[in-house]
Structure formats: structure tokens, C-alpha cells
Amino acid sequence: MKSFFQFLSEASDASTQARKLNLKSDGHGGWLDSSGNFVATTEDGKLQFVDKKKAKSQEDKKEQPRSQARPEPTQKKVAKPEVAAKASGEKGKEGEASDSSEETITVVFGRFNPPTVGHGKLLSAAKKAAAGGDLAIYPSRTQDPKKNPLDPDMKISFMKKMFPDYSEDIINDSEMKSIFDVLTVAGEQGYKNVNIVVGSDRQSEFDNLAQKYNGDLYNFEMINVISAGVRDADSSGVEGMSASKMRKAVVDNDFAAFRKGTPKQLDDGDTTALFDAVRSGMGVKKKKEVKEMWEIAPKYDPKGLRDNYISGNIFNLGDIVENLNTGLIGEIVRRGTNHLICVTKENYMFKSWIRDVMEAVTNYPGPSGVPSDQRLVGTDSHRDYAMRLTGTSGIKNFINKYKKKKS
Helix, strand or coil, X not given: CCCHHHHHHHHHHHHXXXXXXXXXXXXXXXXXXXXXXXXXXXXXXXXXXXXXHHHHHXXXXXXXXXXXXXXXXXXXXXXXXCCCHHHHCCCCCCCCCCCHHHHEEEEEEECCCCCCHHHHHXXXXXXXXXXXXXXXXXXXXXXXXXXXXXXXXXXXXXXXXXXXXXXXXXXXXXXXXXHHHHHHHHHHCCCCEEEEEECHHHHHHHXXXXXXXXXXXXXXXXXXXXXXXXXXXCCCCHHHCCHHHHHHHXXXXXXXXXXXXXXXXXXXXXXXHHHHHHHHHHCCXXXXXXXXXXXXXHHHCHHHHHHXXXXXXXXCCCCEEXXXXXXXXXXXXXXXCCEEEEECCCCCEEEEEHHHEEECCCCCCCCCCCCHHHCCCCCHXXXXXXXXXXXXXXHHHHHHHHCCCCC
16 A cells, blocks of 8 residues: 555645646546646546546536537547657657657747847746646747847847757747647647647637637647746836837837846847847837837837727728737738737638737748848848839839829
């Protein structure tokens, strides 16, 4: 028989693992996910994840009302043959058996534009949630001069300097444009469970969206959306740092404020380079310029954003927009008082607050098409770039388009 101390030790191990996965005890040796679904039991001191049929029988037995179970997977997805060893769960010595933690991947999907010291808190929370398991950090791919001034390659390069402990986990993959892309690939790689780590203000959005299409776009036994902690825009510390605040500092030409948003791992030289890169990407000259704050950092000018929305200057029916949090791109089919209902070209619906969307960059050729040093304001290359975006192939074409016709 087991001693009393063995039981205590086993219970502690299971509780620790459950806490890292953000699971809650049902008081009877079972564990519930964030949606209230029965997902695991305690066996031999460890969490044992149960299949959906068993979970359903447990719910019926206890007669406790919970959210309807997600659809049963219709087909087992097989990992791609070219998947790297890390993604497939190969660890330790050759031939070593994998444990249950290797069935779970922890992912982060975000803009990081520019990366800040606040993002370090997010990555730390993700590492804690991974609990030694696989971790994948996917920076988004969008670039535009207002809210995403750094191209993906440059952004990731700075991220690896700022967060060296996560350098191998930061993945530069041009195909990972939205959270759906990330989850679909994770399923194809053979993972059964996924943790998605986000800021507290985005937890509900990611949870609703990821759960909604489980069993359709991907099949996971458990999707767990974990908050990285409370964010406070008014705080002067890490909790209050954001990419919006960093972009505002660039527009204000306030390097000191910008420096406060970078970690100590980034020296003054690299911080200056990051400041200049953001300024160049935003098209801001060295002299302080007046910019529409609601466009580059809407959380600092909510009135300006709302006034333009109510006036119909932005986000009208039929416009194509991108959700800045999830990377989803869709057409606006309904306008609310402060939110939009959008549908992707694959016919998937999502809701976004107006502060979390931007006009989709559908004709930007990407970093490989036009490097940032060829988009400097006042240069011939920038003129060619602007003409391509506006559909004018040359000066003559541009002049003729707007030349006043003789009567």
C-alpha cells in the first residue's frame, strides 16, 4: 500500500501540472478546461487526459451541466514527413520513449511590431505553460506603415536579440499568417493538445475562435487558452508597455521613452537601430511630425478612432480588414456600434473590435519584393513602390489620370 506521504506527493505533482495548463479541479480527482469540459483525471500522481467519450460519460454520471462537447475528430491527421525533430517530439537520447507532455505544444501568435519588454512577459508565461514541452512562437507577417512598420525578417531578427533565451523557439515561417494556420499545422504535426498563450485582454477572443473551429479546421483533444497576465495601459512598468506606446514614442521622436520599452539585453546601439527602423517603416522624418494617432496607436486616441468610424470614413460594409490579434482577413458584413462582423474567403466568421482591426494590406509584395531601404521617402524606388500600390505605372500615367479634361 502507498503511504500517506506518497499520496500527498502524487497529488502535488498532478496539481502542479494542472496549474501550468490552467485546469481546474472538479473536487473528485478530475480536471476541467477553461470551457468547463472534463479533460483529465489524476492517475499515479500525473494527469491522464481522457478521450471525449469518457469525458462525456463522466459528465453524465455527475449530472453537472457543462458546455457541449466538441465534435469527434473524423480523421486522424498524420504528421508531415519533413517535420523537424523538435516539432515531432523527439527529445533526449535516441530511442528514448516520449511522455505525455510531448503530445502538447504551446504556441504564441502575435504582431510584435515592434517587440517590447512587455512581450518578454508573454514569452515567459508561454515557457511556464509549456512546462518543458514544445514551444513555438510565431510573429505575424503583415507589414504596413501605420501599425506594422517592421517587415517580418527584420522584426524576428530584433526579437532574437531582445529575447535570446527564446531564439530557437521564434519561428520565421511565411505561411503562418493567422492563428488558424498555426493550429492547423500543429494538428498536422501530430499534437493532441495545444496551449495558446495571449495577453489577458485577448484571452476570450482567442478562446472563442479556437474552440469554435475545432473539429473543422483541426482536431485537438484539448485547446487551452492561457492568459499571460493583466495588462495596464496606464502603468509605467512592464505591464503598461505596448507596441502602440513604442510607435507613439517614435512619432514623438522620444528616444528615452522608446528605450524604456526595450529589455536590457538590447544595447544602446541596437536600440537606436530599432528606433530608426520603426521610424523608417512608418515614414516619419527625424523632425517631429503631426500624425493621426488613432491610425498608428488607436488605444491612445479612441475618440479619433470612433469619430472616423461613426462618420463612415473607415471600416464600411464590403471593406477587407485584418484582425491585428489573430491575423484573420475578411470582408465586413456587419457594422456594430464598436465592433465588426467579418467573413474570410473560406467562409469563416469572426468578430473584431474596431480598435483591433486595420485595412488589410492585400497588395503589399512583402519583404522579398521591396526591401525597406528601397521604400525611403523621397527616393526613386519609393516613387516606383507608391505607383505600384496606386496602380499607376509611370509619371505620365499618373498625370493623365488626374489631368483636367478640356471642355
